[in-house]
Amino acid sequence: MRNLFLLAAAVPILFYGVAAPAWAGDPIPSPARQSELDYMLRQDCGSCHGMTFKGGLGSPLLPEQLEGKSEDALADVVLDGIPGTPMPPWRSLLTQPEARWMIARLRRGLDQ
Numbered sequence: 001m002r003n004l005f006l007l008a009a010a011v012p013i014l015f016y017g018v019a020a021p022a023w024a025g026d027p028i029p030s031p032a033r034q035s036e037l038d039y040m041l042r043q044d045c046g047s048c049h050g051m052t053f054k055g056g057l058g059s060p061l062l063p064e065q066l067e068g069k070s071e072d073a074l075a076d077v078v079l080d081g082i083p084g085t086p087m088p089p090w091r092s093l094l095t096q097p098e099a100r101w102m103i104a105r106l107r108r109g110l111d112q
């Protein structure tokens with residue numbers, strides 16, 4: 001019984017103590033997070049940039065439009081928004097690697 005209790009206490013400690021920092025520094029979001037980001041792109045970003053990213057209130061975000069622009073600069077736009085325009089900052093919801101992942105996803109074309 002006592003051993004079982006120790007095991008129950010040790011598993012979460014090992015899980016968070018060992019696994020979490022490894023993920024925190026990982027530039028590639030976990031598969032579960034990737035599907036959340038994908039959903040966010042379509043629902044939240046798509047509400048301004050168009051369901052097919054051909055543009056709406058926000059500029060088009062198709063691969064052609066993003067070509068030649070720096071991935072880091074575009075990720076900064078996502079994190080900080082563009083003051084004076086409706087483009088809001090997403091820093092409270094996204095990390096830099098997640099913003100970069102979204103940009104890479106848009107660059108590849110969302111339907112690929």
Ligand code: HEC
Binds near residue numbers: 045047065077
């Ligand atoms: C409330 C509307 C709105 C929402 C929601 C929104 N955007 Fe924007 N976004 C804009 C507007 C407007 C611009 C263009 C601003 C300007 O330069 O006039 C823009 C610009 C951008 C740019 C720069 C494009 C370029 O060619 O330089 C990127 C990248 C971008 N948005 C990504 C996103 C992502 C990713 C999301 C979701 C996390 C998002 N936006 C959500 C309105 C929005």
